[in-house]
Amino acid sequence: MSGYDSSPSMSSSLSRRFSLFEMKSATDNFADELVIGRGGFGKVYKGSITDGENITVAVKRLNPRSRQGAREFRTEIEMLSRFRYRYLVSLIGYCDQSEEMILVYEYMPRGTLADHLHKLGKNYSAPLPWLRRLRICIDAARGLDYLHIGTSIQPGKAIHRDVKSSNILLDDNWDAKISDFGLSRLGPEDEAYSHVSTEVKGTFGYLDPEYSLTRRLTRKSDVYAFGVVMLEALCGRPAVDLSADEEQWGLAVWGQYCIREGTVDEIIDPSLREEIRKDCLMEFVQIADECLHHLPRKRPTMAEVVVRLEFAMAMQEGNDSSIVFKPVKSALALQEQEDSSDIVKPAKMTRKVQPYFSGTTSGTIKSFRICLIGTVKCINLSVPTISIKVASLLPNFEM
Numbered sequence: 001m002s003g004y005d006s007s008p009s010m011s012s013s014l015s016r017r018f019s020l021f022e023m024k025s026a027t028d029n030f031a032d033e034l035v036i037g038r039g040g041f042g043k044v045y046k047g048s049i050t051d052g053e054n055i056t057v058a059v060k061r062l063n064p065r066s067r068q069g070a071r072e073f074r075t076e077i078e079m080l081s082r083f084r085y086r087y088l089v090s091l092i093g094y095c096d097q098s099e100e101m102i103l104v105y106e107y108m109p110r111g112t113l114a115d116h117l118h119k120l121g122k123n124y125s126a127p128l129p130w131l132r133r134l135r136i137c138i139d140a141a142r143g144l145d146y147l148h149i150g151t152s153i154q155p156g157k158a159i160h161r162d163v164k165s166s167n168i169l170l171d172d173n174w175d176a177k178i179s180d181f182g183l184s185r186l187g188p189e190d191e192a193y194s195h196v197s198t199e200v201k202g203t204f205g206y207l208d209p210e211y212s213l214t215r216r217l218t219r220k221s222d223v224y225a226f227g228v229v230m231l232e233a234l235c236g237r238p239a240v241d242l243s244a245d246e247e248q249w250g251l252a253v254w255g256q257y258c259i260r261e262g263t264v265d266e267i268i269d270p271s272l273r274e275e276i277r278k279d280c281l282m283e284f285v286q287i288a289d290e291c292l293h294h295l296p297r298k299r300p301t302m303a304e305v306v307v308r309l310e311f312a313m314a315m316q317e318g319n320d321s322s323i324v325f326k327p328v329k330s331a332l333a334l335q336e337q338e339d340s341s342d343i344v345k346p347a348k349m350t351r352k353v354q355p356y357f358s359g360t361t362s363g364t365i366k367s368f369r370i371c372l373i374g375t376v377k378c379i380n381l382s383v384p385t386i387s388i389k390v391a392s393l394l395p396n397f398e399m
């Protein structure tokens with residue numbers, strides 16, 4: 001029996017149900033040469049199915065022994081059958097036969113935003129130009145806005161809960177789409193700040209501190225994570241970098257500190273310095289800073305983020321030739337400078353990770369690195385699902 005109960009309400013007429021035989025022939029019996037990626041819940045293969053014509057697909061084979069995986073498998077099908085939009089990756093179908101749980105997606109040939117930002121030199125030779133990064137951010141923001149609010153034709157009302165650069169996929173035209181809905185939640189129905197109480201889930205480096213503390217999940221937790229993605233795009237740094245100096249381990253805190261100190265130039269991706277217009281950079285940095293505000297209600301909605309990113313893009317595309325890089329402070333930073341209690345200063349961290357909050361909760365850390373600072377040793381762990389005492393990798397705040 002499969003770990004997934006495929007009641008008729010679960011499967012959508014829009015998603016095709018494949019047999020295991022079809023999945024094996026699509027992936028040459030799950031051949032290793034066809035593996036294009038690995039996530040915490042299994043391998044992803046490049047495959048081919050026929051539906052009148054040959055279609056290239058991405059086949060995600062989940063670990064059948066993972067109970068958590070079974071839940072996420074069901075959620076992914078429910079969400080992607082309900083929400084269909086050009087900025088969300090499309091689910092073509094699924095297979096739930098003989099203990100197997102397999103998802104079939106449209107194939108995204110240019111991989112993930114994370115690949116292009118953090119795997120330069122491996123699969124990708126040239127850094128992404130600034131305009132492309134901006135467009136990718138706008139596409140991803142549109143996808144999230146749709147998920148949060150929907151359109152007049154199709155209401156949204158969901159929270160993604162695992163927004164990160166490795167869940168932003170890129171197609172042939174560099175159009176970006178949000179993927180990985182296994183952790184997402186439906187609701188709440190009404191205004192942006194209403195919440196649902198849930199176990200704390202997500203990925204370190206992107207977790208909204210307020211959600212981590214209170215378990216009150218709102219759309220603003222996605223906005224926070226999106227702010228981290230924006231900083232990644234600007235800086236070319238991962239959300240958590242344990243090989244950096246201790247005060248720079250968490251990009252969210254480090255980035256905000258630099259924004260408020262007017263030292264963004266220290267962390268901006270060097271390949272972008274000649275490209276970014278000052279006014280565009282100011283706007284971009286200000287949006288990111290607001291997305292990362294410690295109070296969820298002070299963060300913008302994704303709809304506002306879309307509009308403002310489009311504005312930033314218009315600035316970048318303007319004809320004015322004053323493309324200069326100068327350190328900037330966001331308006332928010334300037335406004336809050338008056339209130340010193342709001343200024344976040346990353347303190348020098350002690351060697352051991354400081355708990356930013358505590359409490360036993362279930363975290364889906366699908367893969368992370370433990371780096372022994374000062375040595376070159378890195379251990380890659382892949383843990384399907386674990387229960388943890390949550391300790392954020394963010395440094396302590398000096399108040």
Ligand SMILES: Nc1ncnc2c1ncn2[C@@H]1O[C@H](COP(=O)(O)OP(=O)(O)OP(=O)(O)O)[C@@H](O)[C@H]1O
Pocket residue numbers: 036037038039040041042043044058060089105106107108109111112166167169179180366367
């Ligand atoms: N639709 C797709 N088209 C092309 N490649 C894909 C697609 N979906 C996933 N991949 C590749 O497979 C990799 C693993 O994806 P997956 O969603 O399983 O894990 P992840 O999001 O990277 O990590 P995790 O889900 O564990 O947090 C991705 O990084 C990407 O390279």
